[in-house]
Amino acid sequence: MKLSLLIAALVSFRGLSIAAGKPNIILCMTDDQGWHETGYNGHPELKTPELDKMAAAGIRFDRFYAAFPMCSPTRASCLTGRYPTRYRCMTWGHDLPLREVTIAEAVKTVGYATGHFGKWHLGGIEHAIGGTGRGLPESFDPKPRHPGNQGFDEWFSAGNNYDIGYEYIYHNGEQVPPKPGDTSDVLMAVALEWIGKQTAAKKPFLAVIWFPSPHGPHQATPEDAAPYARAGKGKADYYGEIAGVDRAMGKLRQSLREMKVADNTMLWFCSDNGPAAPGSTGGLPGQKKNLTEGGLRVPGILEWPAHIPKPFATSVPVCTTDFYPTTLDLLDIKMPDEAGPIDGISLLPLIDGKMEKRPKPLPFQDGNQSRLSDNEYTLANGKLFRFAEGGRKDVEITDQEPEVLKKMNAWMVEWKASVKKDQAAYNFKSAAKPKTKQ
Secondary structure (H helix, E strand, C coil): CCCHHHHHHHHCCCCCCCCCCEEEEEEEEEECCCCCCCCCCCCCCCCHHHHHHHHHHHECCCCCEEECCHHHHHHHHHCCCCCCCHHCCCCCCCCCCCCCCHHHHHHHHHCCCCEEEECCCCCCCCCCCCCCCCCCCCCEEEEEECCCCCCCCEEECCCCCCCCCCCCEEEECEECCCCCCCCCHHHHHHHHHHHHHHHHCCCCCEEEEEECCCCCCCCCCCCHHHHHHHCHHHHHHHHHHHHHHHHHHHHHHHHHHHHCCCCCCEEEEEECCCCCCCCCCCCCCCCCCCCCHCCCCHHHHHHEECCCCCEEEEEECCHHHHHHHHHHHHHCCCCCCCCCCCCCCHHHHEEEEEEEECCCCEHHHHHEEEEEECCEEEEEECCEEEEEHHCCCCCCCCCCCHHHHHEEEEHHHHHHHHHHHHHHHHCCCCCCCCCCCC
């Protein structure tokens, strides 16, 4: 243990009594859930009572962004804190190279147990629906890129999305038969069994729980679909899958309280990108696959009772790239073998109520399209917009703010140059020496 961590354990931990030990960390994420698709964000039909309670008890991020408008790149960003284009994870089915350092590998250096549960879609698992393993060949480490080689002690994972009855789920590399019931219920039961073991052993843990819902094809249980029957079968199954997620999140929150670890658990919830169908963004432009507010902005909540005694909402922009640096800051971890620059920031000042604005912009890139957002402005494909009316009607001001335009253009040019430099390491013809994780 580092000296700084030992001192922290003897005195205090970010202002918290350390009697209960290091905080547990749980990262929950849905698949294709739009920003508007929660009760607390005002959806007119969908009911999400458990997520509403969670949002009311913690921090509600009104501008929470996925790093990319598609699943695999965003999932990679959650684990690395780096923008996925840096390591050529540039669309769904592209892998996370083993050279990248993950949040699971980081917390293991200070004694955490680590588990991944649910959809993976970052490589190394067979029978992924729609294919996987795309992107550049790995020139640093040839091992499969499954969770077990990315820092996770335990994994109950599927290569891509799955639905009720899907059979290609692997437990630590061994295929397991499907379990009956709603996918969210089944997934949470497996995750809670593992969490219970870590709690009994008094070991701090990182649990990454990635729901396969509400990604299509939608197949809710009849009980979950029934309340939405008037919306038609397609929407009823869609809403029913989100209802299943909501119930599972309620089970998680209740179980953490029964285990008496809820206070000292940092519980996150978000989605991996905007919705696949239009009309689920609350008026935000675009949807999944679009580098727009509707494609990137998603539900975002943090519940952490011991550290957030007074709930609040914030419009400070945050991103999935922030999980990694926030965790390292929280645990005072230094990872000297990081593959390159970290794009995210620590959110501890925001959690502590000391951050009113994001200190640096959020960059996004998809092919030739680019986007840069800060607290007030957005630079999109060379045009400058002022963030207005919650992002629903951004106002173009390209000709009105020349200094802002110049500053943001310069920042984007510098960032793209940094990304290009990182990408060069993943050129298969690169002369870089192989580097294998130990």
